[in-house]
Amino acid sequence: MALWRLYYHIVWATKKREPLITNDIEEKFYGYLIGKADYLGCIIHAIGGIEDHIHLVVSIPPTLSIAEFVKTLKGSSAYHYNHSLGNVKQQFA
Secondary structure, three states, rough: OOOOOOEEEEEEOHHHOOOOOOOHHHHHHHHHHHHHHHHHOOOEEEEEOOOOOOEEEEOOOOOHHHHHHHHHHHHHHHHHHHHHHHOOOOOOO
16 A cells, blocks of 8 residues: 655635635535545645635545646536536636
8 A cells, every 4th residue: 555645735725816716606616616626536635715716625646636626626616616516607717
């Protein structure tokens, strides 16, 4: 069994820094991110942010590239937000 533990601090912002992550969806949205990371075999140690950006402290296994993790998490969370949580007028891009 291989042992690994690398910590990455990942930050991404909404397009044009629009305040899309409101208090009423924040908990559900962060829960989705944690669940998706768990599905990918990653460990989110901390998650937070404000209306226009997100911070993650995450451990990513060596079998998954950082770029692939970020691409998958951003893409699937944007889709989830736009189809389940978000405002029809303002969507993640």
